[in-house]
Amino acid sequence: MNLLSVDDLAITFETQEGSVKAVDKVSFDVKKGEIFALVGESGCGKSTTALSLMRLIPEPGKITSGKILFEGKDLLNVSENEMYSIRGKQIGMIFQNPLDSLNPVYTVGQQVVEGLLIDNMPKQEAWQRAIDIFDDVKISDSTQRVNSFPHELSGGMRQRVMIGMMLSRNPKLLIADEPTTALDVTIQAQILELLKELREKYNTSILVITHDFGIVAEIADRVGVMYAGKMVEVGDVYKIFENPSHPYTKLLMKALPRITKNQGRLETIPGNVPNLAKPPTGCRFHPRCPFAIDVCSKSQPEFIEIEEGHLCACHRGEF
């Protein structure tokens, strides 16, 4: 069953250069208990998509069309007041930079308790719960650590606190926007492991935003690949890794450094992400695509089903 279902979402930023379609008719679903990963380069609209789920896109961004169905309710038609009760309570979000994501003037415990008090939990119970949550996110010495200030903790610890803080209110969906980008590799692995464990324990669906296929392989059940504001390929993680169908996905996979293969120079995708104020006609990837044919520059490809549970938007996706 779908917990979240994004349908034809379009987000436009009105800038002086004209309107920029940062997200253009993106659709995807997140099922109950699933980890869904949105992958793409910087500026492809993945973070904007994530923020739009909480209706927190910064000015001058606007959601121009589409639906965001969360448990069947369209979040775009909900009042701002109701949105306050959805943020944090129904949908939690953790951010890229754990170093600055906590309020520096309160102890980390106070910050977790703060959220629980919004839910009218008695104070004593809230503190006990904060300590339990710190145990859940594997912070050692939790009874002491609740009294620490953010600057007294390491980056990995702070991300654990952040995750704990967001999970404390038992949201049904947790959005993790590049949760490990600012952390070093060993801590990355621990945090990903933790997210997987917590999904079981708290029965939360997780939407991971990342640019790293390594993280996708590690954690995701299903993947959506975004390019220049468009979803180009969606599917089960095994199917996509086994049979990447969109040329962009193929090239991204090639660009992954692999320890097993001595491949000399790391592969790159030639060219740059297009300026979204003037997106290329037709398929947005065609200027960089080695397989492009005439039709690619003329019409936008529709999703076709490559195999069951694996969609790809490419005119040449059949091969």
Add this chain to the structure above:
Amino acid sequence: MSIKKLYKEALRNKMFMVGLVLFLLIVIIAVFAGSIAPHSYKETDVTKALLAPSSEFPFGTDQYGRCIFSRVIFGSRIALAVGLVVVAVESVIGVALGLIAGYYGGKIDRIILFITDLTWAMPPLIMALAIVTMLGPSLNNVVIAIAVVSWAQFTRIVRTKTQAIKNMPFIEAARAFGESDFNIITRYILPNILSPIIVLTTLALPSAILSTTSLGFLGLGAQPPAPDWGKILSEGIDYIEIAPWISIFPGISIVLTVLGFNLIGEGLRDLLDPRLKV
């Protein structure tokens, strides 16, 4: 920084300590004015007019035979009370407007900024003079006038600091956590910009006292026989050649008070955040 470390740093900061001593001295004098002053501040005795400082009248007497020492002692109450009330009023107005302007931005910001700039553009003392003349001379009106002309400095600084803080990731995280705007402003932004506000407040106090005494000097503050320092000073001007002590002692009191608060303000600024320059 821990409290202990702050305490140690404070002891090492000489300017701050001098300021603190002066400050405590003035507060003690103001609180215990009744027991310190040897005479009443308003009792006149023409037979003892214009006496030079002596053991009976440490600061001498004025043209009505009032003890200048007692008047200066009681005057500290007026200076402190007016200063504190003015600073309380202007900081509440200024900080609130600064937070609102900085946090919401856009049209609200432009309107508040326009009013702030307008206030900045007026010479403060002349503006205060105009307001007091309009409302009539009294201590209450002095408070209103000074607060009206000086809240803008708070707005300016608080607005800039708010703008810097509101783009920090933890504000975005707070929003994603379901916090309301009011909570974000009061629990996330305000505590993070508290140290510049504290410093600004301590620096605003001496200038408020100066403005009060200036208006008193011009006869627009506390009305006689209230022992306003500025008023005493101006009364003494007529006798400056034969009885200079009438003006000198309230003058010294003003200088020491203002100096004390300034030193505390500067010291606090260094202590609370060495990187921060208000």
